[in-house]
Amino acid sequence: MEFTLGADEVVRRIKHLQTSGGSVSKKQVKQSDPELMRNALFYFPSWEHALKNADQL
Template sequence: MEVNMTAEEVMTAISQLQTRGENLAKKKVKQNHPDLMRHALHYFPDWNSAVDKSNLA
Protein backbone atom coordinates (compact mmCIF):
# COMPACT_ATOMS: atom_id res chain seq x y z
CA MET A 1 0.00 0.00 0.00
CA GLU A 2 1.25 3.41 -0.88
CA VAL A 3 0.92 5.85 1.99
CA ASN A 4 0.11 9.27 0.63
CA MET A 5 -1.59 10.82 3.67
CA THR A 6 0.09 11.89 6.88
CA ALA A 7 -1.36 11.08 10.29
CA GLU A 8 -2.42 14.73 10.58
CA GLU A 9 -4.23 14.56 7.24
CA VAL A 10 -6.03 11.41 8.39
CA MET A 11 -7.17 13.13 11.58
CA THR A 12 -8.30 16.20 9.61
CA ALA A 13 -10.28 14.04 7.19
CA ILE A 14 -12.00 12.23 10.07
CA SER A 15 -12.84 15.57 11.70
CA GLN A 16 -14.29 16.82 8.40
CA LEU A 17 -16.48 13.73 8.09
CA GLN A 18 -17.72 14.29 11.62
CA THR A 19 -18.41 17.98 10.92
CA ARG A 20 -20.47 17.01 7.86
CA GLY A 21 -22.47 14.64 10.03
CA GLU A 22 -21.30 11.48 8.30
CA ASN A 23 -21.57 8.16 10.10
CA LEU A 24 -18.16 7.29 11.59
CA ALA A 25 -18.98 3.63 12.15
CA LYS A 26 -16.07 1.50 10.93
CA LYS A 27 -18.21 -0.43 8.46
CA LYS A 28 -19.65 2.74 6.87
CA VAL A 29 -16.27 4.48 6.57
CA LYS A 30 -14.70 1.33 5.11
CA GLN A 31 -17.52 1.24 2.55
CA ASN A 32 -17.59 4.96 1.68
CA HIS A 33 -13.98 6.02 2.27
CA PRO A 34 -11.75 2.94 1.92
CA ASP A 35 -8.53 4.93 1.39
CA LEU A 36 -9.11 6.90 4.58
CA MET A 37 -9.69 3.66 6.50
CA ARG A 38 -6.48 2.10 5.13
CA HIS A 39 -4.45 5.16 6.04
CA ALA A 40 -6.01 5.41 9.50
CA LEU A 41 -5.12 1.79 10.23
CA HIS A 42 -1.59 2.44 9.02
CA TYR A 43 -1.05 5.15 11.65
CA PHE A 44 -3.32 4.01 14.48
CA PRO A 45 -3.84 0.62 16.13
CA ASP A 46 -7.57 0.62 15.25
CA TRP A 47 -10.33 2.82 13.84
CA ASN A 48 -11.63 3.89 17.25
CA SER A 49 -8.18 5.16 18.21
CA ALA A 50 -8.03 7.25 15.04
CA VAL A 51 -11.45 8.77 15.78
CA ASP A 52 -10.50 9.46 19.41
CA LYS A 53 -7.26 11.16 18.39
CA SER A 54 -9.13 13.22 15.78
CA ASN A 55 -11.52 14.50 18.42
CA LEU A 56 -8.58 15.65 20.56
CA ALA A 57 -6.83 17.49 17.73
Protein backbone atom coordinates (compact mmCIF):
# COMPACT_ATOMS: atom_id res chain seq x y z
CA MET A 1 0.00 0.00 0.00
CA GLU A 2 1.32 3.42 -0.94
CA PHE A 3 1.14 6.32 1.49
CA THR A 4 1.02 9.58 -0.38
CA LEU A 5 0.81 12.07 2.48
CA GLY A 6 3.25 12.81 5.25
CA ALA A 7 2.12 13.09 8.87
CA ASP A 8 2.31 16.90 8.67
CA GLU A 9 0.09 16.98 5.59
CA VAL A 10 -2.44 14.67 7.28
CA VAL A 11 -2.64 17.08 10.25
CA ARG A 12 -2.91 20.09 7.89
CA ARG A 13 -5.79 18.51 5.98
CA ILE A 14 -7.62 17.61 9.19
CA LYS A 15 -7.20 21.19 10.47
CA HIS A 16 -8.48 22.51 7.14
CA LEU A 17 -11.55 20.27 7.40
CA GLN A 18 -12.18 21.52 10.94
CA THR A 19 -11.80 25.21 10.10
CA SER A 20 -13.84 25.03 6.92
CA GLY A 21 -16.78 23.46 8.73
CA GLY A 22 -16.38 20.05 7.12
CA SER A 23 -17.26 16.88 8.95
CA VAL A 24 -14.40 15.10 10.68
CA SER A 25 -16.46 12.04 11.60
CA LYS A 26 -14.61 8.86 10.73
CA LYS A 27 -17.44 7.60 8.52
CA GLN A 28 -17.71 10.87 6.55
CA VAL A 29 -13.97 11.19 5.97
CA LYS A 30 -13.74 7.54 4.93
CA GLN A 31 -16.31 8.26 2.22
CA SER A 32 -15.25 11.74 1.16
CA ASP A 33 -11.45 11.45 1.45
CA PRO A 34 -10.30 7.82 1.75
CA GLU A 35 -6.70 8.87 1.03
CA LEU A 36 -6.67 11.10 4.12
CA MET A 37 -8.13 8.31 6.27
CA ARG A 38 -5.63 5.71 5.01
CA ASN A 39 -2.69 7.98 5.65
CA ALA A 40 -3.98 9.15 9.04
CA LEU A 41 -4.32 5.55 10.21
CA PHE A 42 -0.79 4.81 9.01
CA TYR A 43 0.76 7.63 11.06
CA PHE A 44 -1.56 7.59 14.08
CA PRO A 45 -2.94 4.66 16.12
CA SER A 46 -6.54 5.79 15.47
CA TRP A 47 -8.59 8.50 13.78
CA GLU A 48 -9.26 9.98 17.22
CA HIS A 49 -5.50 10.28 17.83
CA ALA A 50 -5.09 12.08 14.51
CA LEU A 51 -7.87 14.53 15.47
CA LYS A 52 -6.29 15.19 18.87
CA ASN A 53 -2.94 15.78 17.23
CA ALA A 54 -4.49 18.30 14.83
CA ASP A 55 -6.16 20.10 17.76
CA GLN A 56 -2.80 20.54 19.51
CA LEU A 57 -1.30 22.62 16.71
